[in-house]
């Protein structure tokens with residue numbers, strides 16, 4: 049796999065030149081440096097002609113995608129288009145959910161298209177949608193760990209480990225109550241202010257609302273289906289890892305995760321452990337000189353690349 053390779057320090061330096069010009073220094077709620085670097089490096093190596101970004105937030109990820117692939121067509125999906133602050137050219141901005149898009153209209157070459165899911169939607173749902181559209185190259189940002197309760201959506205990591213949803217009933221119910229209140233609030237405020245316009249959007253918004261509900265079924269059958277069609281599962285490694293400095297809150301978490309990075313080979317059905325990209329000492333000065341907060345460097349969630357082959361029966 050030409051495009052799955054370990055980046056060098058030189059690659060990281062080139063990326064930092066781009067990263068330091070990013071439109072938002074504080075991209076809270078959006079992509080952080082570890083995933084941004086992997087996304088950048090992967091896209092630059094793979095050279096897709098189309099990238100679909102589902103979940104745009106302010107547009108920090110779109111900046112990275114455009115920097116990696118200046119010529120590619122980008123399709124950005126974001127229900128809250130109003131919150132996008134940074135827009136790029138040669139890009140369609142759509143409000144619809146991925147499941148509602150007719151991708152035939154874009155004349156896409158699926159061999160050279162990457163779908164970047166960063167929308168906190170369940171992988172079980174997304175898996176059926178990519179199966180339906182026969183997309184092959186998927187990057188999933190919210191790849192929550194199988195052994196903890198931190199995530200808000202089912203992830204490829206959980207599918208690959210056969211784990212069932214980890215969420216408690218209380219957490220699920222709280223999430224659903226919150227979704228319901230937000231929907232009612234959004235509906236009432238917008239409906240009163242933009243009555244006619246809002247009627248048109250009603251159906252669309254209702255479908256987001258529904259897709260936000262979590263039912264958490266037992267999920268072994270999703271694991272089986274994913275494993276049937278996946279050719280490669282690869283967790284992008286962390287940039288670095290700080291061994292001894294206890295002032296960084298996430299350190300323990302990252303220490304625990306350090307040796308767990310996985311790569312899955314369909315032929316052998318084996319996982320291979322991956323390591324961090326660079327020793328801290330190698331990149332410390334680069335990080336500090338570029339004013340990158342160390343907590344941001346440690347912000348990491350196993351973002352993965354999945355290669356699917358849906359031609360099998």
Ligand SMILES: C[S@@+](CC[C@H](N)C(=O)[O-])C[C@H]1O[C@@H](n2cnc3c(N)ncnc32)[C@H](O)[C@@H]1O
Nearest residue numbers: 077078079102103104105108109125126166167
């Ligand atoms: C983590 S943020 C995206 C970060 C962005 N990709 C970046 O790189 O900075 C998640 C976004 O997903 C959006 N979202 C929520 N439901 C969605 C859906 N069904 N389809 C696409 N985006 C959705 C949210 O409005 C939010 O802006």
